[in-house]
Amino acid sequence: MTVVGTGYRIASQITPESLARIKAADKFFYLVADVVTETWLAGLNPSAENLTDSYAPGKSRTDTYNEIVDRILAPVRTGLHVCVAFYGHPGVFAHSTHEAIRRARKEGVPARMLPGISAQDCLFADLGFDPSDGCQIFEATGFLVQKPKTDPSCALILYQAGAIGVSTFETSALWNRSALQVLSEVLSKKYPPKHRITLYTAPHFPVCDPIILRISIARLPKADVTIATTLFIPPSKEPRWDDRMARRLGMS
Amino acid sequence: MKRKGALTVVGLGYRAAAQVTPEVLSAIGQSDKLYHLVYDPLTTAWIRAVHPNSTSLADSWKPGASVAECCDAMVRQIMASVRAGTDVCVAFSGHPTICVYPTRESLRLAKREGFKTRIFPGLSAIDCLFADIGVDPGLGCQIWETKTLLVRKPKLNPKTNIVLLQLQMIGRTADDGAETNREGLEMLRSFLMRVYPRHHRAAIYEAATFPVAGPVIQWIPLGHLPRAVINALSTLLIPGI
Numbered sequence: 134m135t136v137v138g139t140g141y142r143i144a145s146q147i148t149p150e151s152l153a154r155i156k157a158a159d160k161f162f163y164l165v166a167d168v169v170t171e172t173w174l175a176g177l178n179p180s181a182e183n184l185t186d187s188y189a190p191g192k193s194r195t196d197t198y199n200e201i202v203d204r205i206l207a208p209v210r211t212g213l214h215v216c217v218a219f220y221g222h223p224g225v226f227a228h229s230t231h232e233a234i235r236r237a238r239k240e241g242v243p244a245r246m247l248p249g250i251s252a253q254d255c256l257f258a259d260l261g262f263d264p265s266d267g268c269q270i271f272e273a274t275g276f277l278v279q280k281p282k283t284d285p286s287c288a289l290i291l292y293q294a295g296a297i298g299v300s301t302f303e304t305s306a307l308w309n310r311s312a313l314q315v316l317s318e319v320l321s322k323k324y325p326p327k328h329r330i331t332l333y334t335a336p337h338f339p340v341c342d343p344i345i346l347r348i349s350i351a352r353l354p355k356a357d358v359t360i361a362t363t364l365f366i367p368p369s370k371e372p373r374w375d376d377r378m379a380r381r382l383g384m385s
Numbered sequence: 386m387k388r389k390g391a392l393t394v395v396g397l398g399y400r401a402a403a404q405v406t407p408e409v410l411s412a413i414g415q416s417d418k419l420y421h422l423v424y425d426p427l428t429t430a431w432i433r434a435v436h437p438n439s440t441s442l443a444d445s446w447k448p449g450a451s452v453a454e455c456c457d458a459m460v461r462q463i464m465a466s467v468r469a470g471t472d473v474c475v476a477f478s479g480h481p482t483i484c485v486y487p488t489r490e491s492l493r494l495a496k497r498e499g500f501k502t503r504i505f506p507g508l509s510a511i512d513c514l515f516a517d518i519g520v521d522p523g524l525g526c527q528i529w530e531t532k533t534l535l536v537r538k539p540k541l542n543p544k545t546n547i548v549l550l551q552l553q554m555i556g557r558t559a560d561d562g563a564e565t566n567r568e569g570l571e572m573l574r575s576f577l578m579r580v581y582p583r584h585h586r587a588a589i590y591e592a593a594t595f596p597v598a599g600p601v602i603q604w605i606p607l608g609h610l611p612r613a614v615i616n617a618l619s620t621l622l623i624p625g626i
Binding site for chain 1: 400402403404405406407408480481482483484485489504506511512513516517519520521522525526527528529530533534536537538539550551555569
């Protein structure tokens with residue numbers, strides 16, 4: 134079994150190694166976010182099967198993930214070479230892919246994941262942000278519920294801010310507007326309310342530009358957020374700088 | 386009006402041509418001049434085959450020069466071509482804006498001087514690590530360049546995954562040998578020991594650089610870090626406690 138990513142921009146971010154696995158598979162499944170990508174993927178392998186129908190409005194996403202894992206593993210158990218394609222990077226915010234690989238390996242089937250260009254990779258490129266300067270990444274719901282300690286002198290990236298606290302699947306563009314108020318309040322305790330944050334949406338279509346909005350934390354509850362939006366919160370404090378260490382490391 | 390001359394920065398991923406995306410391939414094809422910095426001879430050979438006018442930036446690594454001096458030499462070379470009105474493409478292994486000073490500085494200069502700039506992402510070592518070790522960053526993840534971590538001393542949250550890039554570059558100038566790395570790893574160990582128990586296990590990860598090869602993953606207790614065998618591709622993953 135191989136799990137691959139198709140990247141974010143339709144057909145233009147897929148890697149040759151992933152494309153080769155899709156074409157060579159006995160059975161091919163896919164789960165992507167738009168009809169154009171679906172049409173393109175369906176034409177790559179005659180056995181193509183869309184996993185989207187495992188989602189339904191109001192259905193718990195945990196049930197959906199379990200159903201997807203079962204659907205993928207069924208042909209694997211009959212000895213077929215199975216390839217599963219997810220949009221973006223198949224291992225980022227994708228419970229079912231990691232679980233399917235774990236179970237396949239447990240059953241003695243070789244399983245591998247090939248990386249894809251993620252929304253995060255597009256963000257790093259489009260915002261010109263280098264994560265090696267230090268960055269903290271959380272899923273927005275986990276950030277609010279688990280209250281992880283974060284450092285305001287280091288950039289913070291929050292995913293799925295449009296789906297906070299929602300465990301079902303919905304068809305609307307924004308799944309929970311009222312939670313943005315909560316997120317705005319929590320962030321205001323760590324950052325000045327006027328601190329400017331970036332709302333980023335990676336482009337799906339090859340010729341389109343990303344959507345980049347800069348707003349203050351206080352304006353977040355009314356902002357144009359969808360489930361595809363990523364929040365980028367730049368540092369609000371100067372980072373510490375250990376002069377003695379910098380000299381030892383030859384950096385000054 | 387934009388000036389004649391343009392700068393496009395692209396990432397090649399790691400497995401020679403096997404991770405090059407169609408948009409990156411087309412950006413390379415459209416450029417008049419290609420500069421590249423890659424890790425292995427197979428990728429170099431592939432680049433020579435796809436572009437008639439390519440130059441490696443590896444010659445900028447001069448014995449005795451600091452990393453900053455070498456990077457500045459790369460920026461000067463890239464910008465000289467852009468300023469001469471050439472449509473320049475710069476290709477790096479991995480993702481072109483992660484841990485790559487020459488692209489960051491060239492893009493800054495080119496934008497300031499009114500040239501058209503574009504960036505196309507590539508698969509990073511972090512992407513390969515997520516896929517090969519089975520880490521989902523959605524559960525919480527912190528990313529740092531190792532040297533920056535040691536100087537800035539952030540409050541680390543040991544409950545999340547931590548990815549440390551450029552392990553080999555701690556305290557290193559361009560032509561240092563293995564001994565400096567040992568000392569650097571010792572400094573890293575003592576910083577991490579404030580937050581983690583000695584026996585907490587971490588993975589030293591190297592992405593595969595050949596299409597059919599697998600990654601190299603060594604699991605070690607953090608207390609043994611100074612003895613680890615590392616190279617230019619090594620990344621450290623510290624899973625949450």
